[in-house]
Amino acid sequence: MQPDLTDLADKLGGNAPIGIALAVIAAVLLALGTQFQHGGVAVVDERSGHEGKTGLSFGQLRSLLARPSWVIGTALLGLAIVLQLTSLTLAPITVVQPLGAIALVITAIVNSRITGVPLDRVSIRAIVICVSGVAVFVAIAAFVTEKHPVTATQLSIVLIILSVVLAVFIALFVVIRRRAPKPIFYVIAAGVLFGFVVTLANVVIGRIQTIVQKEFAFSSADILTLLCLIGLIAAALLGTYFVQTAHSSNPPDLVVAGLTVIDPIVAVAIGIIVLGEAAGAPFWAVLVFIAAGGCAVWGVISLSRHHPQALANTPLADVAEERSQNP
Numbered sequence: 001m002q003p004d005l006t007d008l009a010d011k012l013g014g015n016a017p018i019g020i021a022l023a024v025i026a027a028v029l030l031a032l033g034t035q036f037q038h039g040g041v042a043v044v045d046e047r048s049g050h051e052g053k054t055g056l057s058f059g060q061l062r063s064l065l066a067r068p069s070w071v072i073g074t075a076l077l078g079l080a081i082v083l084q085l086t087s088l089t090l091a092p093i094t095v096v097q098p099l100g101a102i103a104l105v106i107t108a109i110v111n112s113r114i115t116g117v118p119l120d121r122v123s124i125r126a127i128v129i130c131v132s133g134v135a136v137f138v139a140i141a142a143f144v145t146e147k148h149p150v151t152a153t154q155l156s157i158v159l160i161i162l163s164v165v166l167a168v169f170i171a172l173f174v175v176i177r178r179r180a181p182k183p184i185f186y187v188i189a190a191g192v193l194f195g196f197v198v199t200l201a202n203v204v205i206g207r208i209q210t211i212v213q214k215e216f217a218f219s220s221a222d223i224l225t226l227l228c229l230i231g232l233i234a235a236a237l238l239g240t241y242f243v244q245t246a247h248s249s250n251p252p253d254l255v256v257a258g259l260t261v262i263d264p265i266v267a268v269a270i271g272i273i274v275l276g277e278a279a280g281a282p283f284w285a286v287l288v289f290i291a292a293g294g295c296a297v298w299g300v301i302s303l304s305r306h307h308p309q310a311l312a313n314t315p316l317a318d319v320a321e322e323r324s325q326n327p
Helices: 005-012 016-048 058-064 068-088 093-115 121-144 152-179 184-213 222-249 252-273 283-306 315-325
Strands: none
Touching: 016 058, 016 068, 016 093, 016 222, 016 252, 068 093, 068 184, 093 121, 093 252, 121 252, 121 283, 152 184, 152 222, 184 222, 184 252, 184 283, 222 252, 252 283
């Protein structure tokens, strides 16, 4: 039997439209906040004379607190996170989380207007592929995924995977930071980490709701909830550091691409693979998931390689400028 809109409405529930609206507002705030933060990091990076792509120093992080643009951007991002978490209590994560891809389009337009650097056809195509891939991904997820209570075993698996991911990214950062890692590293790392943040936040919020409903009756299972909270904070802190470092060597729309494309794909993938939210999905849906997710990630990589600002001050930019002067 083919899914229809009635099935989708039943899955979403009565409060879902409010959750979706909050997620859209959060996406707009994410776009604006990222643009403000990018401006603040760029100024601090330039004044310090330190090459930010090898990792922001403690002094640079402290200087960011004195930059009004960075503070405003952080406040907007904080509000976006609050709205995003609220939306998770009203609608499924597979529906509201990928809506953040709207921020990619908004950031691309705003950044192009502010910098006066127009996007070329390759970059526009990459953005369209990113948004389209996420749109298809979430459309299928909305029909074939179903939220279940998270078991202790599943939660333990998520925490183990997160521990491995944190260890790998920290080790890579320590090893390659002296070799000037490719800027896309920070974008991908931040996207993956915030995918875990969203998943764990969803679990913690659900558990808090249960505790409140049971008149604050705690059980041994809440030890795992506490570990989730610790893991969430650790992933959020490292992810935030990677985001700020990414601003030093990437245009803001590429940074947003990591947070709004890779982030939801990781979060939904955890829900499907570990939490069993697509246990009853047909085989064709699995193939579409893989294809759509692959296209979205490819779009991010393509944007990192061809974005006009990402190519600035590189040999490719010099060649392009020389050709324009000597046609």
